[in-house]
Amino acid sequence: MHSLWLETFDKKQNFPKLNSNISCDVCIIGAGIFGITCAYYLTKLGFKVVVLEKDEIASKTSGHTTAKITSQHGLFYNYLINSFGTNFARKYLEANENAIKNIKKIIDTEKISCDFRYQNNFVYTTSLEDLHSIKDEVSALKELDFPCEFVTNCGLPFKILGACMFKNQAEFHPLKYIYGIVDSIYKDCQIFTHTTVTDVRQSSHGYICYTNNGNVQASNVILACHYPFINIPGFYFLKMYQSSSYLIAVDTKENVFNGMYITAAEPTLSFRTAKIDGKDLLLIGGQSHKTGRYCNFESSYGVLEKVAKTYYPKCEILYRWNTRDCVSLDKIPYIGPYSHYTPNLYIGTGFQKWGMTSSNVAANIIVDMICKKQNPYASIYSSVRMKPIKNRNEVKNMVVQSTKSIMLDKLAPSNLKFDDIGLNTGGIVEINGSKVGIFKDSRGKIFAVKPVCTHLGCLLSWNDVDKTWDCPCHGSRFDFKGKNLYDPAIKNLETYNFE
Ligand SMILES: Cc1cc2nc3c(=O)[nH]c(=O)nc-3n(C[C@H](O)[C@H](O)[C@H](O)COP(=O)(O)OP(=O)(O)OC[C@H]3O[C@@H](n4cnc5c(N)ncnc54)[C@H](O)[C@@H]3O)c2cc1C
Structure with missing residues (x-):
C-alpha cells in the first residue's frame, strides 16, 4: 500500500546504480529526508558527495510520513525538563524551531513548490485524565519562555477538553520537498539508487563502503539509512526499537478543518489536511505498535476508518498506508559519531516519528562536525551517550x-x-x-x-x-x-x- 505522497508525485528523473569504484569526501548511505538534507548542505559547501540508496529516493519512511513540520513532539517538554533539565529542554525546542526556519529557507532559496503551509499545531485531549498533563506541558513551556497557548476550542469536528497550541508550525508534501532538494544538487553530487551498501570498513584514507557492483572510498561516511545495518561497535540494536503507525487519506465530501492535531496520550490519533489536485483531503493516523507485534486490518486501518466515518459519514477512503520509525530508549535522537572508535563515521537516527525537523537538526549537527565547527545542539543529541539505561522498563x-x-x-x-x-x-x-x-x-x-x-x-x-x-x-x-x-x-x- 503506497502513501498518498508516493501516489501523487510524478518523479521526473531516475538515477543510475553504482557500477564502478569511485571516491569522494562524504559518502551518504540512504536517501530519505535525512540523507538528502545532508547531501544538500554538504554539496552547497563544495564537498564532493556521493549518495547510495538501496531503493528509490524517499521510498521508505520519508515517503510514508504524515509530514507535519513541528517542534511540538507530543507532550514532550515537561518530560524533557524533568528528565534532563531546563537548559536541555530549551535547546531541544530551539533546535527544532530553527529547523522549521531552515526548511522554509531551503524551500525559498531553491524555489521548491511543495505545498508548504504554515499551520497551528495542537496536542489535545477529550479526557479529564489527560487534561492535567496538557496544563503541565503549558506551564513547562512557559518556563522555557515559549509562547504556546492553552485552548479549549480548536478546529476539530468534536469537542475537546483542552489543547496546547503552537503557532507557526507547518506542513508540506514530503516527496515534492525531497525531490525539490535533489533537483537543486544532482548536477553537483552523485546519487546512485538501487545500490545497497553491504559493509563499511575503515581504510587508510577513511572508509570503504562496499556494494555488490562497486565500492566508494570516502573520507567521511554518514549512516542515513534509518536503522543502522552495522551492529558493532555502535550497538544501536540494544538501544533502539521501531514503532509502526497507520495512516488513511480521506475525501470527506464536506469542508474540512485546518490545523495539525495529535492526542495527548496513547492510543494516538493524528490529523492534518493536504491539498491534492485542488481538493482538501483529511489524513488520519494512529494505532501505533512495536513493529513485529500482531496486528490485523480491524485493529489498524479499521479503527482509523471508523473515526473518519463517525465525523464524515459520506467520506471515501482514498489511500491507506503504514510505516515505522526508530525510537531510542530515552526518546532523544542519536546524532553524531557512530561510536567512539570510528572517527568520521556519523549517524542520525531515532527520530521517534518527528523526523521532519529532527532530520534537519541532525544534518546541521553532522555537517558542522565534518566542517570541524561547534554546533550548539550537538551535546544534547550525543549518539555515544550512556544515558538510555534511565528508561529501565524499555x-x-x-x-x-x-x-x-x-x-x-x-x-x-x-x-x-x-x-x-x-x-x-x-x-x-x-x-x-x-x-x-x-x-x-x-x-x-x-x-x-x-x-x-x-x-x-x-x-x-x-x-x-x-x-x-x-x-x-x-x-x-x-x-x-x-x-x-x-x-x-x-x-x-x-x-x-x-x-
Ligand atoms: C507513521 C509515521 C508518521 C510520521 N509522521 C511524522 C510527522 O508528521 N512529522 C515528523 O516530523 N515526522 C514524522 N514521522 C517520522 C519521519 O517520517 C521519519 O523520522 C523520517 O522520515 C526518517 O527519515 P530518514 O531519512 O532517517 O529515514 P528513511 O526515509 O527511511 O530513509 C533511509 C533510507 O536509507 C535507505 N537504506 C537503508 N539501508 C541501506 C543500505 N544498506 N544501503 C543503502 N541505502 C540504505 C533506505 O532504503 C531509505 O530510503 C513519522 C513516522 C511514521 C512512522
Missing part, C-alpha cells in the same frame, strides 16, 4: 523481546498446522523439526521461507495486514517471497521450493 522490554525471539520462540513448537493456514494468509509451521514460514496466495500457491531475520537471527512474525514477515526485535521487514524491504536487515530470507 531496556527490560528490549532484552526480554530479543531473548524470546532469538532463543525461546525458536525452540517452542509451533501450534499452527500447515492445513490451518488459509488462502491469502501466512504463518509458521514445523516441517521435519524445522520452522518454515508459509504464505498461501489467493489461488493456493505456496511461498516458503526460513522465518529467521537476516539481521540478528530473531524469529519473524507474520503481518497479515501487509502480507510481510516482520522482526519483533529490531523491525526489519521482508515480503512473503523473502525479499528484504526494510532496515536494519539488508539480506533476503532463505527460501524453500514447496510443491
Whole structure:
C-alpha cells in the first residue's frame, strides 16, 4: 500500500546504480529526508558527495510520513525538563524551531513548490485524565519562555477538553520537498539508487563502503539509512526499537478543518489536511505498535476508518498506508559519531516519528562536525551517550523481546498446522523439526521461507495486514517471497521450493 505522497508525485528523473569504484569526501548511505538534507548542505559547501540508496529516493519512511513540520513532539517538554533539565529542554525546542526556519529557507532559496503551509499545531485531549498533563506541558513551556497557548476550542469536528497550541508550525508534501532538494544538487553530487551498501570498513584514507557492483572510498561516511545495518561497535540494536503507525487519506465530501492535531496520550490519533489536485483531503493516523507485534486490518486501518466515518459519514477512503520509525530508549535522537572508535563515521537516527525537523537538526549537527565547527545542539543529541539505561522498563522490554525471539520462540513448537493456514494468509509451521514460514496466495500457491531475520537471527512474525514477515526485535521487514524491504536487515530470507 503506497502513501498518498508516493501516489501523487510524478518523479521526473531516475538515477543510475553504482557500477564502478569511485571516491569522494562524504559518502551518504540512504536517501530519505535525512540523507538528502545532508547531501544538500554538504554539496552547497563544495564537498564532493556521493549518495547510495538501496531503493528509490524517499521510498521508505520519508515517503510514508504524515509530514507535519513541528517542534511540538507530543507532550514532550515537561518530560524533557524533568528528565534532563531546563537548559536541555530549551535547546531541544530551539533546535527544532530553527529547523522549521531552515526548511522554509531551503524551500525559498531553491524555489521548491511543495505545498508548504504554515499551520497551528495542537496536542489535545477529550479526557479529564489527560487534561492535567496538557496544563503541565503549558506551564513547562512557559518556563522555557515559549509562547504556546492553552485552548479549549480548536478546529476539530468534536469537542475537546483542552489543547496546547503552537503557532507557526507547518506542513508540506514530503516527496515534492525531497525531490525539490535533489533537483537543486544532482548536477553537483552523485546519487546512485538501487545500490545497497553491504559493509563499511575503515581504510587508510577513511572508509570503504562496499556494494555488490562497486565500492566508494570516502573520507567521511554518514549512516542515513534509518536503522543502522552495522551492529558493532555502535550497538544501536540494544538501544533502539521501531514503532509502526497507520495512516488513511480521506475525501470527506464536506469542508474540512485546518490545523495539525495529535492526542495527548496513547492510543494516538493524528490529523492534518493536504491539498491534492485542488481538493482538501483529511489524513488520519494512529494505532501505533512495536513493529513485529500482531496486528490485523480491524485493529489498524479499521479503527482509523471508523473515526473518519463517525465525523464524515459520506467520506471515501482514498489511500491507506503504514510505516515505522526508530525510537531510542530515552526518546532523544542519536546524532553524531557512530561510536567512539570510528572517527568520521556519523549517524542520525531515532527520530521517534518527528523526523521532519529532527532530520534537519541532525544534518546541521553532522555537517558542522565534518566542517570541524561547534554546533550548539550537538551535546544534547550525543549518539555515544550512556544515558538510555534511565528508561529501565524499555531496556527490560528490549532484552526480554530479543531473548524470546532469538532463543525461546525458536525452540517452542509451533501450534499452527500447515492445513490451518488459509488462502491469502501466512504463518509458521514445523516441517521435519524445522520452522518454515508459509504464505498461501489467493489461488493456493505456496511461498516458503526460513522465518529467521537476516539481521540478528530473531524469529519473524507474520503481518497479515501487509502480507510481510516482520522482526519483533529490531523491525526489519521482508515480503512473503523473502525479499528484504526494510532496515536494519539488508539480506533476503532463505527460501524453500514447496510443491
Ligand atoms: C507513521 C509515521 C508518521 C510520521 N509522521 C511524522 C510527522 O508528521 N512529522 C515528523 O516530523 N515526522 C514524522 N514521522 C517520522 C519521519 O517520517 C521519519 O523520522 C523520517 O522520515 C526518517 O527519515 P530518514 O531519512 O532517517 O529515514 P528513511 O526515509 O527511511 O530513509 C533511509 C533510507 O536509507 C535507505 N537504506 C537503508 N539501508 C541501506 C543500505 N544498506 N544501503 C543503502 N541505502 C540504505 C533506505 O532504503 C531509505 O530510503 C513519522 C513516522 C511514521 C512512522
